[in-house]
Amino acid sequence: MNEQVLKSKFLGALVGTGVGDSLGAPFEGCREVKLEEIEAIAERQEVLTYTDDTHMMIGVAESLIRNRGFDGEDMAHTFIKNYELEPFRGYGPGPPRIFRLIRAGAAWDEVAQGLYHSGSYGNGSAMRIAPIGVFYHDNPAMLREVAYKSSQITHAHQLGKEGAALQAYAIALVTNLEPGLAFDRGDFLAKLLSYVTDGVYQEKLNRIEALLSQPDGGRVIIELGNGIEAFNSVPTAIYCFLSQPHSFAQAILYAIRLGGDTDTIGAMTGAISGAYLGFESIPSRWKNKLENRLYIKELAKKLSHPTPTMG
Numbered sequence: 081m082n083e084q085v086l087k088s089k090f091l092g093a094l095v096g097t098g099v100g101d102s103l104g105a106p107f108e109g110c111r112e113v114k115l116e117e118i119e120a121i122a123e124r125q126e127v128l129t130y131t132d133d134t135h136m137m138i139g140v141a142e143s144l145i146r147n148r149g150f151d152g153e154d155m156a157h158t159f160i161k162n163y164e165l166e167p168f169r170g171y172g173p174g175p176p177r178i179f180r181l182i183r184a185g186a187a188w189d190e191v192a193q194g195l196y197h198s199g200s201y202g203n204g205s206a207m208r209i210a211p212i213g214v215f216y217h218d219n220p221a222m223l224r225e226v227a228y229k230s231s232q233i234t235h236a237h238q239l240g241k242e243g244a245a246l247q248a249y250a251i252a253l254v255t256n257l258e259p260g261l262a263f264d265r266g267d268f269l270a271k272l273l274s275y276v277t278d279g280v281y282q283e284k285l286n287r288i289e290a291l292l293s294q295p296d297g298g299r300v301i302i303e304l305g306n307g308i309e310a311f312n313s314v315p316t317a318i319y320c321f322l323s324q325p326h327s328f329a330q331a332i333l334y335a336i337r338l339g340g341d342t343d344t345i346g347a348m349t350g351a352i353s354g355a356y357l358g359f360e361s362i363p364s365r366w367k368n369k370l371e372n373r374l375y376i377k378e379l380a381k382k383l384s385h386p387t388p389t390m391g
């Protein structure tokens with residue numbers, strides 16, 4: 081793949097996260113969302129403001145770039161620094177508690193384990209994973225290791241880590257695909273299925289093909305979910321991408337219309353779709369209004385240069 085195409089995919093994954101997050105944010109928790117409403121609200125806003133999803137995705141990218149690979153201690157402290165500067169991004173209750181403990185000296189890879197008995201299985205580590213997905217796109221083993229370790233900072237439950245790895249792998253797979261060539265849905269799903277190790281995710285991925293052949297938003301919500309748990313949102317984002325693989329706009333709008341955790345499912349759908357179709361596929365009416373877009377683009381460009389190492 082030529083360098084320009086690959087760079088566009090890095091940009092697409094990161095900016096796609098921000099666009100999906102900010103478009104979905106006004107509808108978080110809604111049951112059903114009307115298409116016209118999504119477009120109307122986006123049009124009214126001068127700036128598309130992102131939430132914790134993109135804020136933490138930025139932290140992941142900053143840390144990967146600084147260390148030319150994963151460094152857990154540094155990533156944790158990058159999250160903390162960013163959170164302290166902008167605590168208003170809509171963070172859930174878990175991360176700030178973890179940040180305080182790490183700030184007080186606790187180990188970055190031990191604190192989250194103690195939260196909610198055996199760690200959180202929320203989608204908080206999958207929502208921010210785009211930089212890891214593109215950075216390690218050609219190394220699935222390293223991708224899993226880094227997805228798990230980056231998740232361990234805040235979401236230590238196996239289902240949380242596995243959700244992050246699945247989302248990262250979906251991004252990696254499409255990063256490796258030429259956007260102009262025919263897309264093989266069955267092959268893509270089969271690769272995801274053989275990558276995940278947990279039955280909960282395997283079961284959900286197995287339902288996607290049938291849901292795609294008879295599109296019904298209600299069934300998607302019932303069978304795949306639209307909630308804050310990683311297993312109730314990562315397969316959903318994968319579904320949303322697959323329902324409209326050749327249109328970033330349609331995939332995102334579909335994701336937000338499902339309601340529920342709209343910012344995060346929007347962010348994750350945007351990351352996959354953007355990584356597949358590239359930066360150019362993201363409508364200008366949205367990307368030109370994304371908050372901090374120049375900085376996010378700068379991060380994507382820097383990320384597309386260095387050679388991955390573990391740090």
Ligand SMILES: [Mg+2]
Pocket residue numbers: 131132133170343344
């Ligand atoms: Mg959010």
